[in-house]
Amino acid sequence: MLDAPKEMIDNMISLYEDGDIISIVNNSDDLIAKYPNNATIHNLLGAGFIQFNKVEKSLYHLQKAIQLEPEN
Numbered sequence: 074m075l076d077a078p079k080e081m082i083d084n085m086i087s088l089y090e091d092g093d094i095i096s097i098v099n100n101s102d103d104l105i106a107k108y109p110n111n112a113t114i115h116n117l118l119g120a121g122f123i124q125f126n127k128v129e130k131s132l133y134h135l136q137k138a139i140q141l142e143p144e145n
Contacts, residue, residue, distance in 0.1 A: 077108040077111045085097055085114070089117055094120075094121045101122075104118070105118070110141055112138040115138035115141065119134035119135035120135075
C-alpha cells in the first residue's frame with residue numbers, strides 16, 4: 074500500500090489554508106482510492122466536505138481519520 078507523498082499532503086494543506094476547498098473535494102475519490110489509510114487526507118476531506126454541508130461525508134472522513142490515528 075502506498076503512503077501519500079509529503080509534497081502532496083503539503084499541497085493539500087496549502088489549498089485548504091488558501092480556501093481552495095473545492096480542489097480537495099473534487100479529487101476526493103482519487104485520493105481515497107490511492108491512499109485509503111491516510112489519516113491526514115481523511116481529516117482534510119472531512120473539513121472540506123463540511124464546508125459544502127456534506128455532513129455525512131464529512132463525518133465519515135473525520136471518523137476514519139480518528140480510527141486511523143486515534144492519538145492525533
